Amino acid sequence: MDLNTLKTVMDAFRLSGYSECRLEAEGIALELKRTVRDSGMDGNIQDSGTDDTKETAMLSEKEASLPERRNARTSSQKTDESGEADSISLVKASMAGTFYTAAKPGEAPYVTEGSRVSEGDTLGLLEAMKVISEITSPVSGTVKAVLVEDGAFAEFDTPLFRIVKD
Amino acid sequence: MFRKIMIAARGEIAMRIQRCCSEMGMETVLIYSKEDADEMPVQFCNEAVCIGAGSARTSYLRWKSILHAAIVHGCEAIHPGYGFLAENAEFAESCEAAGIRFVGPSAEIIRMMGDKQAARKLMQAHGVPCVPGSDGIVGSVQEAAAAADKVGYPVLLKATAGGGGRGMRIAENAEELENAFRQASAEAESAFGNGDLYLEKLIQHPRHIEVQILGDMSGTVIQLGERDCSMQRRNQKMIEESPARCLTEEQRGRILACAVRAAKAAGYFSAGTVEFVLDQAGNFYFIEMNTRIQVEHPVTEFVTGIDLVREQFRIAAGQKLSIAQEDISVSGHAIECRINAEDPERGFLPSPGTVKFLHLPGGAGVRVETVLYQNCTISPLYDNLIAKIIVHAPGRLEAIRRMRTALRETVIDGVKTNVEFLLLMMYNTDYMLGRIDTSFIEMNTAGILAWNRASKKEPV
Numbered sequence: 242m243d244l245n246t247l248k249t250v251m252d253a254f255r256l257s258g259y260s261e262c263r264l265e266a267e268g269i270a271l272e273l274k275r276t277v278r279d280s281g282m283d284g285n286i287q288d289s290g291t292d293d294t295k296e297t298a299m300l301s302e303k304e305a306s307l308p309e310r311r312n313a314r315t316s317s318q319k320t321d322e323s324g325e326a327d328s329i330s331l332v333k334a335s336m337a338g339t340f341y342t343a344a345k346p347g348e349a350p351y352v353t354e355g356s357r358v359s360e361g362d363t364l365g366l367l368e369a370m371k372v373i374s375e376i377t378s379p380v381s382g383t384v385k386a387v388l389v390e391d392g393a394f395a396e397f398d399t400p401l402f403r404i405v406k407d
Numbered sequence: 408m409f410r411k412i413m414i415a416a417r418g419e420i421a422m423r424i425q426r427c428c429s430e431m432g433m434e435t436v437l438i439y440s441k442e443d444a445d446e447m448p449v450q451f452c453n454e455a456v457c458i459g460a461g462s463a464r465t466s467y468l469r470w471k472s473i474l475h476a477a478i479v480h481g482c483e484a485i486h487p488g489y490g491f492l493a494e495n496a497e498f499a500e501s502c503e504a505a506g507i508r509f510v511g512p513s514a515e516i517i518r519m520m521g522d523k524q525a526a527r528k529l530m531q532a533h534g535v536p537c538v539p540g541s542d543g544i545v546g547s548v549q550e551a552a553a554a555a556d557k558v559g560y561p562v563l564l565k566a567t568a569g570g571g572g573r574g575m576r577i578a579e580n581a582e583e584l585e586n587a588f589r590q591a592s593a594e595a596e597s598a599f600g601n602g603d604l605y606l607e608k609l610i611q612h613p614r615h616i617e618v619q620i621l622g623d624m625s626g627t628v629i630q631l632g633e634r635d636c637s638m639q640r641r642n643q644k645m646i647e648e649s650p651a652r653c654l655t656e657e658q659r660g661r662i663l664a665c666a667v668r669a670a671k672a673a674g675y676f677s678a679g680t681v682e683f684v685l686d687q688a689g690n691f692y693f694i695e696m697n698t699r700i701q702v703e704h705p706v707t708e709f710v711t712g713i714d715l716v717r718e719q720f721r722i723a724a725g726q727k728l729s730i731a732q733e734d735i736s737v738s739g740h741a742i743e744c745r746i747n748a749e750d751p752e753r754g755f756l757p758s759p760g761t762v763k764f765l766h767l768p769g770g771a772g773v774r775v776e777t778v779l780y781q782n783c784t785i786s787p788l789y790d791n792l793i794a795k796i797i798v799h800a801p802g803r804l805e806a807i808r809r810m811r812t813a814l815r816e817t818v819i820d821g822v823k824t825n826v827e828f829l830l831l832m833m834y835n836t837d838y839m840l841g842r843i844d845t846s847f848i849e850m851n852t853a854g855i856l857a858w859n860r861a862s863k864k865e866p867v
Contacts, residue, residue: 369475
């Protein structure tokens with residue numbers, strides 16, 4: 242299964258109402274699960290308190306070459322500022338609003354994991370009552386993680402992006 | 408009735424609204440600033456959304472973020488409490504446009520009553536006595552002088568877009584008028600973006616009497632008695648009570664009828680307060696209308712038995728008032744003391760910090776409204792009102808005794824408060840005899856504090 246097909250499957254799952262999905266095909270086994278915010282513990286990538294569901298994608302070892310998705314259970318990094326290494330820049334929401342990863346719905350996101358950014362580049366948008374605020378990168382580096390789902394509401398100070406500084 | 412509402416307020420009033428919603432079975436979503444993350448209401452509301460850092464400008468006044476959060480969280484109404492957005496017409500309008508009910512009057516009413524000169528004109532047109540003054544805006548020093556000559560000095564120049572005692576200057580005589588005019592106008596321009604002034608006769612040694620109003624959307628308006636809020640310091644109320652014992656039955660009847668007339672003239676609905684000044688000759692004059700629930704509302708709740716916040720929700724949901732005018736009766740006497748984190752010994756300097764030990768009073772006829780808890784932090788970024796102690800008793804003297812007991816029991820260690828100052832006031836002869844006016848606290852603070860210090864010295 243190539244990366245694009247995998248992405249299609251994951252998008253389809255995200256838009257569906259299902260909470261779990263298991264797929265075995267073409268040499269990989271794929272398990273997708275949706276966790277609701279106040280079940281609290283499992284698989285939350287960040288603890289911001291956004292009220293949308295989050296997904297965890299766990300790939301089995303069968304297809305080791307696919308990039309591993311970030312998962313708070315497997316990673317040891319904390320998501321608050323004190324836990325961040327000096328080499329990481331955590332970009333937080335400067336206001337409360339709806340978070341958008343792209344300039345317009347349907348367009349490609351400004352950045353994804355692995356994107357290289359320069360200081361001042363637009364990473365995403367925050368919108369409240371038609372007032373749009375651009376989220377710009379405070380550093381030059383590589384985007385390590387996009388922490389909030391496109392279209393989800395983000396409280397003030399919610400971590401949105403993790404960037405590895407150059 | 409609403410099922411889910413947003414509370415766009417902080418501190419004791421946020422908790423007040425939360426408790427009412429809890430009783431009424433409504434879910435609550437509280438908005439809060441990062442500075443307030445450890446506040447009590449954040450714990451007790453069903454949901455809490457952080458909408459900004461600290462300063463009011465970047466949080467509690469960010470109404471677009473707040474309204475957006477309300478929409479995203481499925482809130483059917485927003486209660487703005489008092490202060491911040493409570494009298495923001497643009498916010499009220501935007502809520503309604505977004506299909507969310509603003510718990511308060513309409514944007515038009517807020518706008519109209521927020522324009523002090525326009526409100527005055529409306530009142531005059533409906534036979535509500537207003538402080539003698541200019542006929543509209545005074546556009547120049549000459550116009551001001553002509554108006555001043557007509558009503559007689561001393562006069563007060565006031566900003567039409569103003570409030571909270573700002574953009575105001577006194578002129579004792581004709582010589583002072585020009586300076587007063589320019590200063591008031593400049594301050595008004597800078598504070599409110601509008602330097603227009605109107606002129607009023609300065610009422611000397613006034614008492615501040617206000618009337619609680621409730622109106623529903625079918626046009627019914629009732630009054631729930633008056634409050635005497637003359638005990639003020641720098642235009643901030645410190646002690647409020649109901650009924651106002653300085654009024655004769657006849658005066659009371661006239662003021663209450665006037666207040667209802669004023670509210671009806673404005674087409675008022677929801678909870679509101681009509682404010683008057685009473686001069687030494689017993690004449691009263693309209694000064695302004697507050698189009699929100701007020702800090703001192705528990706005083707009226709105690710003497711009438713009516714839950715004003717509950718009524719606000721009922722009115723906002725389109726229901727009729729739960730009581731008729733003839734069912735309102737005022738019973739006993741209630742006093743409220745506002746506890747502020749301030750140091751009376753140092754000019755009432757605000758005293759933020761951590762509350763290391765807390766003990767609040769209780770018992771029959773004692774009500775405490777606060778979000779204090781042991782080890783909580785009082786932020787320097789907001790108003791320093793930290794608690795309200797309200798007492799109710801069959802008579803005024805009994806209420807004063809009950810308040811003395813309550814204040815004596817109150818312990819708030821770690822920050823300076825005005826508790827002891829209020830206790831001293833409860834023993835002050837002039838206060839007890841009602842020989843007070845709005846300048847009383849300022850005129851007598853030094854004397855009261857000196858007496859207090861002297862009384863603590865060891866006898867020689």
